[in-house]
Amino acid sequence: MTRCLHTVGAWRRLRVRADLDNLEIGFVPTLGALHRGHASLIERSLAQNDVTVLSVFLNPTQFSDGADLESYPASFFADRETAERLGVDYLFCPSSEEMYPNGYRYRVVENELSRSLCGEHRPGHFDGVLTVVLKLLHIIRPTRAYFGEKDFQQLELVRGLVRDFFLDVAIVACPTLRHEDGLAVSSRNALLSRPQRRQAALFAALLGSRRQPREIRRELEAKGFEVEYIQDSTHRRFGAVRLGGIRLIDNVPLDSLMEETR
Amino acid sequence: MTRCLHTVGAWRRLRVRADLDNLEIGFVPTLGALHRGHASLIERSLAQNDVTVLSVFLNPTQFSDGADLESYPASFFADRETAERLGVDYLFCPSSEEMYPNGYRYRVVENELSRSLCGEHRPGHFDGVLTVVLKLLHIIRPTRAYFGEKDFQQLELVRGLVRDFFLDVAIVACPTLRHEDGLAVSSRNALLSRPQRRQAALFAALLGSRRQPREIRRELEAKGFEVEYIQDSTHRRFGAVRLGGIRLIDNVPLDSLMEETR
Numbered sequence: 001m002t003r004c005l006h007t008v009g010a011w012r013r014l015r016v017r018a019d020l021d022n023l024e025i026g027f028v029p030t031l032g033a034l035h036r037g038h039a040s041l042i043e044r045s046l047a048q049n050d051v052t053v054l055s056v057f058l059n060p061t062q063f064s065d066g067a068d069l070e071s072y073p074a075s076f077f078a079d080r081e082t083a084e085r086l087g088v089d090y091l092f093c094p095s096s097e098e099m100y101p102n103g104y105r106y107r108v109v110e111n112e113l114s115r116s117l118c119g120e121h122r123p124g125h126f127d128g129v130l131t132v133v134l135k136l137l138h139i140i141r142p143t144r145a146y147f148g149e150k151d152f153q154q155l156e157l158v159r160g161l162v163r164d165f166f167l168d169v170a171i172v173a174c175p176t177l178r179h180e181d182g183l184a185v186s187s188r189n190a191l192l193s194r195p196q197r198r199q200a201a202l203f204a205a206l207l208g209s210r211r212q213p214r215e216i217r218r219e220l221e222a223k224g225f226e227v228e229y230i231q232d233s234t235h236r237r238f239g240a241v242r243l244g245g246i247r248l249i250d251n252v253p254l255d256s257l258m259e260e261t262r
Numbered sequence: 263m264t265r266c267l268h269t270v271g272a273w274r275r276l277r278v279r280a281d282l283d284n285l286e287i288g289f290v291p292t293l294g295a296l297h298r299g300h301a302s303l304i305e306r307s308l309a310q311n312d313v314t315v316l317s318v319f320l321n322p323t324q325f326s327d328g329a330d331l332e333s334y335p336a337s338f339f340a341d342r343e344t345a346e347r348l349g350v351d352y353l354f355c356p357s358s359e360e361m362y363p364n365g366y367r368y369r370v371v372e373n374e375l376s377r378s379l380c381g382e383h384r385p386g387h388f389d390g391v392l393t394v395v396l397k398l399l400h401i402i403r404p405t406r407a408y409f410g411e412k413d414f415q416q417l418e419l420v421r422g423l424v425r426d427f428f429l430d431v432a433i434v435a436c437p438t439l440r441h442e443d444g445l446a447v448s449s450r451n452a453l454l455s456r457p458q459r460r461q462a463a464l465f466a467a468l469l470g471s472r473r474q475p476r477e478i479r480r481e482l483e484a485k486g487f488e489v490e491y492i493q494d495s496t497h498r499r500f501g502a503v504r505l506g507g508i509r510l511i512d513n514v515p516l517d518s519l520m521e522e523t524r
Contacts, residue, residue: 108369108371
């Protein structure tokens with residue numbers, strides 16, 4: 001049975017009582033609205049650790065746009081059921097007041113990678129991510145923490161955080177899961193209408209194609225996408241678009257680009 | 263005998279080999295140039311813990327002014343002798359490259375208290391302090407960490423850091439030590455000429471007097487001090503001055519203010 005904890009104090013007391021110090025703890029931090037992408041992280045954690053902790057916390061500081069936060073899909077009861085079904089040991093679901101007892105006075109910032117790609121289009125987003133990840137790592141004190149490659153920039157920033165601040169945790173990267181039509185599995189997909197959902201597949205298809213970023217942008221714009229960026233880095237291609245206001249991101253290794261099949 | 267460690271890896275390996283996980287570890291972080299103020303922190307740590315770790319690291323990121331960093335008194339061999347004499351168990355003295363392997367990309371910032379008093383006059387100073395303190399706490403993983411009330415604003419900011427980021431360490435505050443003439447003991451005092459050193463006592467005397475901050479500023483300026491701030495908060499009076507370019511800070515509880523004896 002999944003045990004649900006709402007406060008830092010409750011988790012810490014349990015950590016001592018259950019003598020978790022001598023066990024390997026896997027940790028999967030999420031914003032909730034769990035889907036099979038999250039499930040793959042949880043399953044990996046269950047396989048690699050004695051104990052798995054899942055956190056569901058819709059972190060307000062990583063949403064610069066209040067409307068975006070408001071519309072983010074939240075489904076606590078379904079998430080708790082998912083945790084139960086998968087066999088998660090502990091579900092940590094704190095309030096904002098619990099995580100930010102003095103507001104947002106202290107934060108972690110990164111001044112290079114966090115300013116590009118998604119960071120350029122969502123100012124302050126990664127400050128919020130890094131701040132909450134650091135807090136959660138301090139609270140949970142896991143052996144391993146699991147992050148999806150779907151949010152590759154976030155993954156890289158968390159890896160840098162762990163390295164630069166000498167955190168004693170292994171960051172485990174898990175591959176992006178995709179729907180049959182190629183669209184990356186994401187909580188935000190639930191916000192798409194049926195026609196938008198069908199159209200969204202084009203984003204994944206073009207991003208993974210051998211075309212140049214400029215061409216991809218033009219093609220997506222012609223098809224009604226609002227394109228934030230399509231950008232190649234050394235080994236990876238990154239893209240972010242909006243479809244009827246709903247933001248979708250994705251990334252693929254450059255050496256996986258495919259000829260298009262039409 | 264004090265054991266000297268220069269790298270994070272060496273300390274971590276030793277921490278495991280010496281089975282320090284089950285001992286109480288006291289930690290005294292310093293910039294070096296140890297004086298009896300530091301000695302009082304070290305003695306307190308030795309009394310309260312099984313093991314005491316002293317760090318000597320002249321943290322570049324808390325000096326916005328290169329000349330200030332250059333002129334800061336450094337005396338590694340004397341510091342190592344002091345550590346030996348006092349009975350410090352481990353001396354952690356990393357290089358800048360060890361502490362900032364990727365430069366200063368990641369940092370901790372605080373956006374209220376860190377902007378006032380010393381923060382106003384030394385932009386970025388407390389970002390550097392908080393960043394290095396967090397790194398050191400992650401590396402050393404002490405039970406208790408010792409900070410002097412001489413740097414009261416720093417002490418308050420570190421307390422907030424520990425609270426807001428859920429760090430599992432007790433912050434122990436140690437009272438300011440003073441010379442016979444009242445001047446707070448500080449590494450920077452060594453930079454004062456003899457006449458400046460005599461004059462510096464006036465700063466402590468006026469700060470601790472019942473006069474109003476405005477009056478104190480006027481008086482100090484009349485005596486050749488360059489005054490950065492003299493400022494009362496709820497319970498404490500804070501001051502920072504320069505004497506021939508050398509920066510001195512001090513603070514006293516408001517309920518300790520004395521009538522002047524002339």
